[in-house]
Amino acid sequence: MIGIVAYGAYLPRLRLSRQAVFEANAWYAPQFAGKARGHRAMANWDEDSVTLAVAAARDCLGPDDDRSRVRALTLASSSLPFAERLNAGIVAEALTLDERIQAQDVTGSQRIALSAIGQALAAVRGGQGESLVLAADCRDTSAASGSELDYGDGAAAVLLGETGVLAEFLGAAHRTVDFVDRFRLAGETVDYHWEERWIRDEGISKLMPVLIGEALADADLDASAVNHFIFPGIFPKMDAQLAARCGIAAGAVVDNLNSQVGDTGVAHGLLLLASVLERAQPGQVILLAQFGNGGEALVFRVTEAINRFRPRVGVSGWLARGQEETRYTRFLSFKGQLRLERGMRGEQDKKTALTTLYRHRRAILGLVAGRCRETGQVHFPPSRVNYTPGQPLQDTQQPWKLAERQGRVLSWSAEYLSWHMSPPNQYGQVDFDGGGRILLEFTDVERGDVSTGCEVEMVFRIKDVDEKRGFNRYFWKATPVRRGNTHADQAE
């Protein structure tokens, strides 16, 4: 049996109020009154598709330091930060995956994550071991556009393998057709759309029923067997209409999270899959389809093992952790569409020495410290000589991963002097459980969220942006442990 052996997701903490967006732009774009409901997930300034993907992968893989089971990694996105530099390579370093894995970026179409799943399943079948598929999107949109309200930022992760299968792969169908509902030339930031009615009538309604029929035939199932039908998209009721056309029960249509999250693009199919797997029962059939320059459809059957796995936080947990954001200019600034005055302190050069980054990549990207095998003391960054007073042992440190360990704030401050994308700039000394201390930036915090003694966990984020040369510097930051809203608490 092959199929899904683990899954996870990630939604940024901020949830932008669509009403706030509409009101800010109503003088210019009153036509969006109908969309002014609910929230869309909004990445913090230090999040992009790479960091979203890392967060979803950690939700899927859990806190275990040993991730050697993962033998291949695919990152699917239409908003990869780097056009050249393997984005999946950054993710692999952050997850401290084995260097001997295959890793690739895939992009170009909204359905590309499902294509990646198909390929990963083939690789699993071919005996290559477990394959991690990540999908993330953090897309740019024009101010006062429909996309700005429709889209959301998010990521999902699916681990495919043969052992402990939670949802067995039953069948699939693929189509590649140059149906251009949207496009974006290389170097452009915002996609361009054709008319909705044409996409609905000539594209989705003609192409997807055939494809879904083929996938069900491949799985040797009738449409009535489908318990969960996932079809992401921004067109209202398109999923229900498609289900009806295919003979899938109306009750099987999975809520597309439009009111709470928005459409997370390439990630949305896997995000909805992750939400379904959290509540699916053994024996149920899931049909996952996504449209884009053709389309993909995948069929899975949930197994008895489903109740033995929980993502660390899960879609429901991330939904519950949301923090409403009503400041539209903050959204525009975080998305790079509104350049706020920075003052001279914002002029500091952020050039990254790539030689240095490579030498220290495990510490910087993987947050791997050095633990002395004799004293047990943890050093970050790792060093040849130990800090132990009177006992400067040399070359005794061994790799010690800190990313999955919690810590406590020893001291902190919030300052308004330096330029920061989201002032005040908050940082402080964090003592890790099991040893180790780092002066860390805090993220996803408002003023007053940090205090001495407060428990924090680590998140992988953009540290600095080198706008002059076009480079993102990544590192780990601390964020308060938000235990009250985790998945486990939501489950009851």
Place this chain on the structure above:
Amino acid sequence: MATGIRDKVAILGMGCSRFGERWEASPEDLMVEAYNEAMADAGIGPEQLDAAWFSTHMDDVGVGRGGTPMGIALRLPNIGVTRVENFCAGGSEAIRGAVYAVASGACDIAIALGVEKLKDTGYGGLPMATVGTYIPQWYPNAVAPANFAQLAAAYQRKHGVDPGLLKRAMAHVSVKSHANGALNPKAHLRKPITEEQVLRAPVIAEPLGLFDCCGVSDGAAAVIVTTPDIARGMGKRDLVTFKALQVSVSSGWEMHSNEWDGSYVHTARVAVRKAYQEAGIRDPRKQISMLEVHDCFSITELVTMEDLFISEEGGAVRDVLDGVFDADGAIPCQIDGGLKCFGHPIGASGIRMLYEMYLQLQGRAGERQLPGPVFGLTHNLGGQPSQNVCSVSIVGREGA
């Protein structure tokens, strides 16, 4: 067994520029101002200088690197000029170089000069510093106020101090320094302030407000040193001699281990223990007449009173509020206004502190003159509480 520096080297002359926003003065002008006063005070000519130590911290503002800026600005007669950079302790480090040169017998007369031109950046606060290629990739883009503000967070937690009380004690530190600075014609900030003004000032880095932060100033200071015998031979009387010069540098233990609690400065305690021993000080609270400490932030001064073993552990808040360190208190601190009001041209600050000790010990401090001081202690802290260079120097009357 090392015998230490006590009474081996004397101050021959000192000079200090006016500190402040010296828009009209180049760093070279500031150097000349301090140098002229020091040379006149010493009563010597340039040909009598055997060697120079030159302290300046910033590279991309000010004068740049190397010894040449000092050699050229003062047209020194091709003597060795050693540039010293050790964060905010650079000035004290330059003094150490010159004093050790004289003590070794390698030089008869040496000069240490520090200068910093901070007001050519176009913005307030300290210029942004570069820290190599590795640190920026993981370390927060931290600024000094937030680094030192963390002392307050940790101190408050450790000693269970009410935040309002700590804030008041910090305010008292600044009010006192402003009162002192108002009497100093060379000080940058010369306006007395009230506790209420301090408490209502805008926050810079929680819990530090504007008046909890020291001035960022242009300035230069210089000291000329020689042996007591040579000084006497030149007709000098009431010699001020060095009793102790200690520097302690972090090993990374504070920043990287989990043992340091963040509420004090470890190196200060290391340096001052050695300094008291070198100077023969057994009861600092009784023996030290006056202090010039590194009050870059009000909380730093408060915590330093414990680090120097002047206040008991956890007792600095009470001592500060009781006025122990006020101009009329038991151990006046920052009698010249301190970094807070005299100002803080980084490379010059250690020498500026010594300048006040020298004037006080020679009875030349004018309106600020304290009655009969015997020992003065200066303290510099460069870097941040968790990782720093700390210097402690003690000077006093010869033979004391």
